[in-house]
Amino acid sequence: MARAATTTDAFNAVAEPRRRQILDVLAGGERPVNDLAHELGLAQPQVSKHLRVLREVGAVDVREEGRQRMYRLNGEALKPIHDWVKNYERTWSERFEALDVVLEELKQEEDGDDSGE
Amino acid sequence: MARAATTTDAFNAVAEPRRRQILDVLAGGERPVNDLAHELGLAQPQVSKHLRVLREVGAVDVREEGRQRMYRLNGEALKPIHDWVKNYERTWSERFEALDVVLEELKQEEDGDDSGE
DNA sequence: AAATCATATGCCGATATAAGAATATGTCAA
DNA sequence: TTGACATATTCTTATATCGGCATATGATTT
Structure with missing residues (x-):
């Protein structure tokens, strides 16, 4: 191919x-x-x-x-490209890194929570 | 080639x-x-x-x-793709279309305004 | 050392490309 | 109709690809 x-x-x-x-x-x-x-x-x-x-x-x-x-x-034909690549923005953007920290903290709290799922 | x-x-x-x-x-x-x-x-x-x-x-x-x-x-290697494609976001995003309207209005005012910049 | 597991590389075949030059198609003007 | 202009298509040549398969390389275990 x-x-x-x-x-x-x-x-x-x-x-x-x-x-x-x-x-x-x-x-x-x-x-x-x-x-x-x-x-x-x-x-x-x-x-x-x-x-x-x-x-x-x-x-x-x-x-x-x-x-x-x-x-x-x-x-509009370029939207699929944008949609795909925007998910990687966090890997270089400080703004998104900060968001990741917050999400990580939320996850920690969740893990320490024994309210089951 | x-x-x-x-x-x-x-x-x-x-x-x-x-x-x-x-x-x-x-x-x-x-x-x-x-x-x-x-x-x-x-x-x-x-x-x-x-x-x-x-x-x-x-x-x-x-x-x-x-x-x-x-x-x-x-x-980070994908940043160039993101940087390029993000400029086209306005062509499909309503949010950016609205922004374009605002910018257009500002431009109109500017054109009709003789107070310099 | 030998056997095993994990990964990388080499070779094959079919195919689509991109630039260049020539030419075809199509529209308007005189 | 003939000529000028605008664009599309065709042909050529060189090249890189991708998957499949076989095999090389390298590390770990027995």
Whole structure:
């Protein structure tokens, strides 16, 4: 078996840095393909290909306007990534470490409590 | 050019679902390789290989204990992912949408205000 | 030392990639 | 209709992957 296709899910689509850059630009508003190509210093065909991947995972939507195609961010497609990674925030955030201490204390009290379960 | 190596960064390492599962288990505490293999229903060699990738991007640390190797989560390696994706939270979170409204209002006032800043 | 347990590594095969260049498709303008 | 513009697709080449299986490495027990 080979590596999962880039179009499998948002995790795979976004593993490519150029695609993250494209999304970052689109976060500032709708853009046509050539705009993106110039802004990121990429060749037009590569941008079109990256956009195809992003479209297949639902991270962008397209709208036809004359001969241009306006691409727009659809951030919801990234929610699964956020949902997954936010559970690890506690491992580096002092704020969450402090919360962990409180939870640990509560657990201690519970353990010393013989009220059964 | 081919796809970037899975060991290039956390984004690539974590695009593989099994590796996310491994991290999820390790979030519950240190584990030896066979434990992970059983818990996830994977063959031991594949687990070792996935752990190698995770180790190379710094997402796990190892500690030798007799003939076992205890693997431990190092969540900080996932911070870049969190930092990137959190900027998109506003696109699906009502809470942030509300914040956007407030910011928009502030901007309106500012624009219509000639008292400088 | 030999047997056993725990883990890592090597090899195989099928597959998807990403960039580049060329070209196809499609739209608007003269 | 012809030409210019905007975008998508196709083909090529080099490469890394993932699972399965066999095996190497290393530590512990008997």
